[in-house]
Amino acid sequence: MTGTLPGLGWSVTEPAGMHHLVSLAQGPQRDSLGRDGQLYIEESSDVCQQARSITAWQQLYDQLKPGQFQGSLAETWLDGIQCFEEHTSHALRQSCMVWPGSVWVGIPASSEHFARIGTTTIEADTVAIRGGGLEFELGTPDNFQIMGLVLARSELESYTSILQGESLHLDNTMVLHVGAERMRKFTHFMRAMLQVAGNGSGQLLEQVCRKQLRHELLEGFIDLIDDARPNRQNIRRVESAWQAVAKTREFVLDRSGEPTSIVELCEYLGMSRRTLQNIFHQTLDICPLAYLKAIRLNAVRRELLAPYSQYDSVQQAAAALGFWHMSQFSQDFKKLFGELPSASLARRSIVSAISNRSL
Template sequence: MKNQTISHFRDVHVHAATVQDWSQDYSQLTAGSTESSLMQLSTEGVHVFREQINQRVVQHGVAPRGKMCFAVPITTPGSIRMQGREADDSSLFFLHGGEEFMFHMPMGMELLSITFERELFEQALAQTASAKEVSLLLRQPVIRVSAPRFADARRRLLAIFSRALVHEELDSTRDRERELALEQALLGELLQLLTDPACDKQQRTASSTRSYIVEKCHRLATTEMIDVPSVIELCQRLQVSRRTVQNSFRSVAETTPLNYLRSVRLNGVRRTLMSTPASHLSIGDAAAQWGFYHLSHFAAEYQELFAELPSHTARAAITGCARA
């Protein structure tokens, strides 16, 4: 294949940065050491990756531009929310290239993501009898299909991906033939799912109010980093009761608003530390950028979430010319 890697990580931020072409942040919400795996391969027309993370994570970013992005849940050990929609293990996820997204991934979830070049997918779709109906269906980020049909497709997609990963490099002509065969096999499976008579082409699933509340609070926590609103202030801004906010976070993220927002900010500090040399930014200054002003309290909360002190977090190396 053109490019294929198998990686294991102990940090969700390194994991997220290693996914090719995706501009996204992963925030760890549950406490403890991270263990994750990422297998990915790419051809001229498709990028496929299989990931699993042992912690609950919220993913926030923008889908690669000029692409058609699908994802198939493999194991779903908890509550899933994609673009504010509740999903299950018979749900196909979809994003248009350039679309902002937020995805709540439960502990231990495993996911297979398949991203096509837009032109390749649209050409294949145009050859089906249901092109118009499928195009309307792809306005939905969560597409529900029949459970038995989905299970069969998932099994075949995983087999296709596994076979592609184990192939050794051959000459360039044979290699491109294999890439074309892989692209067509993946396209065929997904188009069969979308055009299947059992798949309701008229389905419409609205984003829930609870998801909206969580996502709005998430954005406020990451944009107003220094002067982070309290839970009471968030209730006032959203014009909802504290009970409603509490229930929303319990339903969507399986935690409290306070724990969620603190975890998102702690992840922000961790990303800042990992992206800056220690000589350029102190731990205290990085923490203050995200609204943590009591260093000892911050260090204890950081260690509880990530199972390491901020002083043990790997910092970026200094680049450029050596100083005299």
């Protein structure tokens, strides 16, 4: 059984959620979603739609490279445990937050190019772990796949306490080396679970099957991270470089009513133009000016799509982010997103309908 699943946790009433995340008061109740054992598939050709597709999260995606975006999400629930696989075609900078009291586990299913959480690389044989209720940043490359598992922190700690004789110590953000064979075994198990959820047999609609699968999933995850080694890659130089990139985005969006120059950015970050250029080429393989423009274009896109935006026209939204040459703006917008800004604005009513269903 398949269907479309809107992202229940994404803010649709607060303008503060358009370019920044807002704190979640609570997560979904264990039995309130009514979607257990079914597979929900969301296909998207829009980066903003992709960010909203996952249930009960808050996310903002910034597309950094030009071209028509394609994304997909396959998701199922097992009595309070969320399992999914996501594919994204283009390199993204993501702001993410899962519900309070939970733990998210990110399992890369792409081996050619690495992602990062904060300043730490998520390699092919590592898993990322992040506590709920706190914003974190993901950087993902082109053509990226990731599997996700979200569960109550208390339940995970209880399981590990019983199985291992001691509670699992989880930092708010961890990247653990688990080994290629363990990774292969666990990703195969999760894909089999998603396939069964979507094959129409109805097996996972039976409570006893879901209960058995939950036990196997939790035990499999504990086996996955047993004796795992923390990733110690946080070299100070790399860490400070990614911090500069993150600060650049916030500087631009916090001053959305004012233009941002490279001079102002260098002064704000306390570094030379050459250092700034080196940082962006090393981390994102683009120049600072291209990054600044991409962040502003993504912000305009969200304004055009958001039902609660204060801007009713393309020109108003573009001007608010400092775009003064409308012809060049339209060209840059289409190059990055694959459609004209007027087409994005025309789809606002569609996005509004999807958002209203998620309330």
